[in-house]
Amino acid sequence: MLSARSSAATRDGGGRAPTVKHTSARSKSTPPKSATGADGSQTATSHGTVGTHALTDGQVIAMVKNGIDDDTIAQTVRNAKAVNFDLTSAGQQKLTAGGVSPTIVNAMKARAANGK
Numbered sequence: 001m002l003s004a005r006s007s008a009a010t011r012d013g014g015g016r017a018p019t020v021k022h023t024s025a026r027s028k029s030t031p032p033k034s035a036t037g038a039d040g041s042q043t044a045t046s047h048g049t050v051g052t053h054a055l056t057d058g059q060v061i062a063m064v065k066n067g068i069d070d071d072t073i074a075q076t077v078r079n080a081k082a083v084n085f086d087l088t089s090a091g092q093q094k095l096t097a098g099g100v101s102p103t104i105v106n107a108m109k110a111r112a113a114n115g116k
Contacts, residue, residue, distance in 0.1 A: 054084035057091060060108065061098035074107035085112050 055077065063073050077083070085091070085108050095105055 054082035055080040056084050057086050057095060057098075057108075060085075060100060060104065061095065064099045064101075064104070070101050070103045073104050077104065077107045077111050080111065083108070083111050087112055 060073060060077065063076070086094070087105075087109055092105060095108075
């Protein structure tokens, strides 16, 4: 006579526990291809804490290259919960080389001066 435990193990495929695949809840670090999500929205990390993704120069350049208009990008910069811009002269040269307009650079400077 089989015990309840061994008969249950036999029913589920030979006595082994089913395999469980674990996936990561972290998002990729690649900048978004559109303005969606580039506003510094918060996401959960693998440690169970909430992290803030700061809007970066690279994301601003990506928005420009994807054809998003200056007003929309400037608004995204102004409304970002956190920013991490390189506004040194070298950083501004990279922004200009990436096609970022003076209007957007000025919005970035103003936002960085806000200090959030």
